[in-house]
Amino acid sequence: xxxxxxxxxxxxxxxxxxxxxxxxWYLFVKLGNVPKFVMPSPGDTLRAAFDGSYGWWTNIAVTxxxxxxxxxxxxxxxxALALVFTWSRSLxxxxxxxxxxLNMIPKxxxxxxxxxxxxYGILPNSMMAFSICVFPILLTxxxxxxxxxxxxxxxxxxxxxxxxxxxxxxxxxxxxxxxLSGMKVGAILAVAGAxxxxxxxxxxxxxxxxxQVQVTLDTPAMFMAVIMITLLGMLLYGIVLLLERLLVxxxxxxx
Amino acid sequence: MVQPFIHLSGVRKVYRRGRxxxxxxxxASFDVMPGELVSLVGPSxxxxxxxxxxxxxxxxxxxxxxxxxxAEHPFDPARDVGMVFQAPLLLKxxxxxxxxxxxxxxxxxxxxxxxxxARALLALVGLTGYEDKYPYELSGGMQxxxxxxxxxxxxPKLVLMDExxxxxxxxxxxxxxxxxxxxxxxxxxxxxxVTHGISEAVFLGTxxxxxxxxxxxxxxxxxxxxxxxxxxDMKTHERFGEYTRRVYRLLGME
Numbered sequence: 199x200x201x202x203x204x205x206x207x208x209x210x211x212x213x214x215x216x217x218x219x220x221x222x223w224y225l226f227v228k229l230g231n232v233p234k235f236v237m238p239s240p241g242d243t244l245r246a247a248f249d250g251s252y253g254w255w256t257n258i259a260v261t262x263x264x265x266x267x268x269x270x271x272x273x274x275x276x277x278a279l280a281l282v283f284t285w286s287r288s289l290x291x292x293x294x295x296x297x298x299x300l301n302m303i304p305k306x307x308x309x310x311x312x313x314x315x316x317x318y319g320i321l322p323n324s325m326m327a328f329s330i331c332v333f334p335i336l337l338t339x340x341x342x343x344x345x346x347x348x349x350x351x352x353x354x355x356x357x358x359x360x361x362x363x364x365x366x367x368x369x370x371x372x373x374x375x376x377x378l379s380g381m382k383v384g385a386i387l388a389v390a391g392a393x394x395x396x397x398x399x400x401x402x403x404x405x406x407x408x409x410q411v412q413v414t415l416d417t418p419a420m421f422m423a424v425i426m427i428t429l430l431g432m433l434l435y436g437i438v439l440l441l442e443r444l445l446v447x448x449x450x451x452x453x
Numbered sequence: 454m455v456q457p458f459i460h461l462s463g464v465r466k467v468y469r470r471g472r473x474x475x476x477x478x479x480x481a482s483f484d485v486m487p488g489e490l491v492s493l494v495g496p497s498x499x500x501x502x503x504x505x506x507x508x509x510x511x512x513x514x515x516x517x518x519x520x521x522x523x524a525e526h527p528f529d530p531a532r533d534v535g536m537v538f539q540a541p542l543l544l545k546x547x548x549x550x551x552x553x554x555x556x557x558x559x560x561x562x563x564x565x566x567x568x569x570x571a572r573a574l575l576a577l578v579g580l581t582g583y584e585d586k587y588p589y590e591l592s593g594g595m596q597x598x599x600x601x602x603x604x605x606x607x608x609p610k611l612v613l614m615d616e617x618x619x620x621x622x623x624x625x626x627x628x629x630x631x632x633x634x635x636x637x638x639x640x641x642x643x644x645x646x647v648t649h650g651i652s653e654a655v656f657l658g659t660x661x662x663x664x665x666x667x668x669x670x671x672x673x674x675x676x677x678x679x680x681x682x683x684x685x686d687m688k689t690h691e692r693f694g695e696y697t698r699r700v701y702r703l704l705g706m707e
Contacts, residue, residue: 371544450545
């Protein structure tokens with residue numbers, strides 16, 4: 199009873215903080231007489247959302263596809279590579295240092311190249327999202343697969359357990375919290391990757407829309423675009439959190 | 454005459470790191486009879502954990518003889534070893550019952566029977582009602598009880614314990630000592646118990662093997678003739694004091 203009250207109180211406080219921010223925003227714009235092109239009021243911003251001429255749904259679909267496709271690809275590739283590395287030490291010794299070096303490349307700098315290679319549109323921007331979030335997922339997964347107590351290894355060995363048993367019963371479930379932790383980091387990065395991709399070159403998407411309306415100082419639409427991008431990111435992050443709740447025991451979660 | 458279940462004679466183990474050689478064990482010779490609970494006691498670096506790993510078949514040895522099992526009590530190194538460590542090492546994502554079942558799964562034992570056995574063992578270690586809890590919902594002592602049940606689930610002939618109560622607070626430790634004696638008596642297993650607690654070694658053991666560090670060697674091996682079942686007030690007995698003093702003397706602490 200006390201516990202659920204506590205949870206309820208936390209939700210109420212969280213909601214209050216968000217409402218308070220919007221109220222502060224409203225008061226700042228109204229009392230400060232801030233011009234609309236500098237900062238629109240919450241009402242102006244919301245009105246932009248109902249203006250069909252911006253093509254919100256198309257743009258959301260495009261940006262969403264870029265984020266989610268790039269992210270999903272990064273998840274598959276990152277986890278698969280990490281698995282390969284745990285099975286072959288020599289492959290890991292060969293590729294891991296290289297991947298750490300590649301991770302140092304500012305992925306944003308690859309944008310112009312992606313456009314050369316993949317043309318304009320969804321593909322290069324997905325690749326941008328992919329390249330920016332694949333490393334955190336790969337590195338945390340590899341770390342999770344390595345983190346195994348030596349004595350647990352002894353226990354399995356004393357029973358003459360196979361490499362496969364060690365992997366399925368101990369390593370993989372043990373790595374799951376790490377994989378999800380990498381996925382959380384990746385979720386935030388994927389959104390940034392897709393938007394930067396759109397800034398660099400595209401003809402659709404919320405990032406592209408922001409550049410377009412910037413020319414006419416249509417700040418309410420820019421605000422709305424930022425909010426929608428944020429919501430796309432929150433949805434992805436929420437899905438990962440939900441997966442974590444379903445798959446990982448409370449005590450084992452890695453923050 | 455009953456044959457010893459474990460027979461060690463002149464066992465030697467050397468670790469090599471580059472050109473340096475480090476003697477981990479030398480001249481370890483002792484026998485363990487079927488159903489005995491032998492304490493291996495000594496300071497850090499005396500090779501007691503190494504000796505345990507040799508018994509578990511995890512390490513080889515560089516000299517001497519290690520023989521486990523007799524015609525009457527055959528020993529299968531793949532499935533007759535149960536292990537308990539200082540940390541419970543329960544798998545966080547498995548409920549207690551599933552944790553206990555791990556060795557049975559690895560050995561591919563029939564699932565239904567193993568579950569029955571796991572339940573019975575959880576009852577034996579006093580964890581009835583905790584089968585479906587996760588490890589984090591259990592105290593340290595309870596987690597270690599589950600680890601003991603796990604070490605017994607595949608019905609091994611030999612249970613190896615490496616400072617299993619070393620991480621517990623003093624009171625829980627005393628309680629777990631009594632529990633272990635009860636579990637040992639009811640299960641009839643041969644147990645080798647590694648500890649650096651001298652009074653724990655004397656209190657639990659039918660026999661105490663004393664190992665010293667620098668140089669690593671076996672210093673003594675003697676039977677503990679205290680009445681059974683052991684009770685905590687025996688720790689105040691004259692004879693208990695004599696045994697512990699003997700160990701202290703061997704370890705150069707008197």
